Amino acid sequence: MTPLTPGCRYSVRVSPQMANRIVDSARSILNKFIPDIYIYTDHMKGVNSGKSPGFGLSLVAETTNGTFLSAELASNPQGQGAAVLPEDLGRNCARLLLEEIYRGGCVDxxxxxxxxxxxxxxxxxxxxxxxxxxxxxxxxxxxxxxxxxxxxxxxxxxxxxxxxxxxxxxxxxxxxxxxxxxxxxxx
Structure with a gap:
């Protein structure tokens, strides 16, 4: 089985609760395969966060032979494309990671x-x-x-x-x- 290394969810100029919703939805899929999943959170606010609000998730898995496979998704910029729910983003990113694991190979x-x-x-x-x-x-x-x-x-x-x-x-x-x-x- 492929153990998951720590992932990172991030949010900028949105409620920190958005990031928690991303983590919960990603875990709902990944916990079916591996129970101990670590996803760190990083929330930026104020002057250091830039001018565009948004959120995203980056997940990484390390295979038993040392290969790192990753998947990453981010919300659409404000005014470009349809709005993305945090739960959908988390589930889709988890599915992308599982697809990368299935595809295999030395690199994602x-x-x-x-x-x-x-x-x-x-x-x-x-x-x-x-x-x-x-x-x-x-x-x-x-x-x-x-x-x-x-x-x-x-x-x-x-x-x-x-x-x-x-x-x-x-x-x-x-x-x-x-x-x-x-x-x-x-x-």
Whole structure:
């Protein structure tokens, strides 16, 4: 099972009770899986809180092999989009975290593109990373890597089985371009 590391809920220029409602709704879903969940609260008010009211939740889970997976949601800015209830935000964020845990991989779907960029810019050697199903953003990012760096990834689908729990995984392999800092090489 994946233990949850402390999450953080935040609220700015709204009632602190909003944040407590977020925590209660997120716990209502996550407590079904793990009873000891810690969600810290951070409420800002006054001059230090900025000019825009709002609230949000950031949840992080650490897998048994040390991978951190996260999910984060925030309310819509005032006047942009429909208002979000704190309870809905908490439940949706908890569901997003559970989806990230199910997807698995070495990084969460938000950071898939960063891992692939680091592989691309890395040494002129083979790099591999095991990801969950690729997000639409990551697929588009792979197209940009191909057009900008002329680099192609070998993509192998790894079906879930005994060793790989959750959804299907994707093994991404490439040879880095050996990028180095120009100012570092001139010295």
């Amino acid at each position: 779907s938000t950071n898939q593109s960063l891992a692939l960029l680091l592989m691309t810019l890395g040494q002129q050697d083979v790099s591999k990373v095991l990801l969950g199903p690729l997000s639409p953003y990551t697929i588009e990012f792979l197209r940009h890597l191909k057009s900008f760096f002329q680099i192609m990834f070998k993509i192998e689908t790894k079906p879930c089985g005994e060793e790989l729990k959750g959804g299907d995984k994707v093994l991404m392999t490439c040879v880095g371009i050996g990028f180095s800092n120009l100012s570092k090489t001139l010295k």
